[in-house]
Amino acid sequence: MSFDVHKIRKDFPILSQKINGKDLVYFDNAATTQKPQSVIDSLSSYYQTINANIHRGIHTLAEKATAEYELTREAIKNFLNAESAEQIIFTKGITDSINLVARSYGGVYLKTGDEVIISTMEHHSNIVPWQLICEEKGAILRVIPINESGEIIFEDYEKLLSEKTKIVAIVHASNALGTINPIKEIIKKAHRFGAVVLVDGAQAASHLEIDVQDLDADFYCLSSHKLYGPTGVGALYGKKSILEKMPPYQGGGEMISEVTFEKTTYNELPYKFEAGTPNIADTIALRKAIEYIQQIGKQAIATYEAQLLDYATKKLSEFEQVQLVGTAKEKVSVCSFVMHNIHPQDIGIILDTEGIAIRTGHHCTQPLMNRLGLVGTARASFAFYNTFEEIDKLTFGLKKVIKMLS
């Protein structure tokens, strides 16, 4: 299929909106992506035609809903090139996936004096769950430093690794800087010391081809709402041998095999980790989002988004007052910047008057901002439905920012 952005935009109804009398320019895709019509239709169609609780019913609707729900699991398995669908656990999102691993895996396998390694550029949701479990277990959190471009310093990572390292938890692509981390090498090194690696794929899965087997990842976390799917759904991929030896995370319905007051035996994978009635409608709609992405093709998406990033980088660099934050060699389409003597929040407020939605602030990466000596940045993040003309509007908007604020 040839890449036609104007045709693609028609599939995203929200994009034709006016904001403050201007065409919406949606550059906040790293926070959440917009949804194609097929996803929106799937949600209402579910409630109109097959709504039923899944897995336990024997009536027709329950079977239909269950089948659709499991199709999404299958779709994610293919999307990540996982070995089997039972290794895909549905969660509420990345945060939930990481907490699951920290609690369930960390709860059993972390001992006093053990170490967990994360990086400086982690999102709070890949920091706090580890802090909590480390504190509880008397384990130590170690942090991989970054260089001025916003790349992890690999040699320092290697130095941190030791027999004490039990878990390495790292973001695949940084939401604040765009940096793509060398995940495959990171995993390879960690495995030499017998540590397991969890990858936060929030920002990577929508831009890059993901192959968990090729990466040899032990855990890989996905978030539907960053992938053109609904909010409140995510997935956790895990290696089967690891998932099998992990205890359940939450207790309740669905995750059990047999319950007596004396002892409960747990259901098999993946249900062992899926307590309670899940977010059925949104999970089903997520498959439509994945199909949409696959129909355009990750390769075509990556190529086009790289062009957008290059163009934006070039345009922003032309401003004397603008300083780009995050200039790694390998980046997803995230453009973070600061402006001389202008608070990021003020940039965002003025751009909003032009209908341009960007994100400003610390992007839930306060330790990273501290490391960079910034209170925050302004961040434009692009998706495949964005256009070069929209980047021109951003440039125009920034001229207005400068005119009004300096």
Next chain:
Amino acid sequence: MQTTEELKAELIENFSFLEDLDQKYEYVIELGKKLPMLDAQFKKDEFKIKGCQSTVWLIPEVAETTISFRADSDSVFVKGLISLLIYVSNNQPKDDVAKLNTDFIHQIGLGNYLSPTRSNGLVAMVKQMKLYAQ
């Protein structure tokens, strides 16, 4: 001396001459730039109100029955809004400030910058102003 309500009405009137959002924002930014910066000595934690994005420093000046404020922010826009809040509460009876209603910001046409879901530190600042006035 004008009351808080009279001062609010005056602001609403002033802003009504500004035709579009751009002009209103420009005016707010102008006010923000004009509001004197606080000396470094006042920018300490006890006066700091932390928003998600910008920081506000608020210093009360309490007299027997009235109250005034000085304030600053690292965001010029927020500072402009602060200057409106300071203006309507300047030398006002504490009782009036304690029940300060900020709907006028909305009536001015500046949108919902003071709605409780905003994370800019202003909501917390208004709360703190009221506390000082009690």
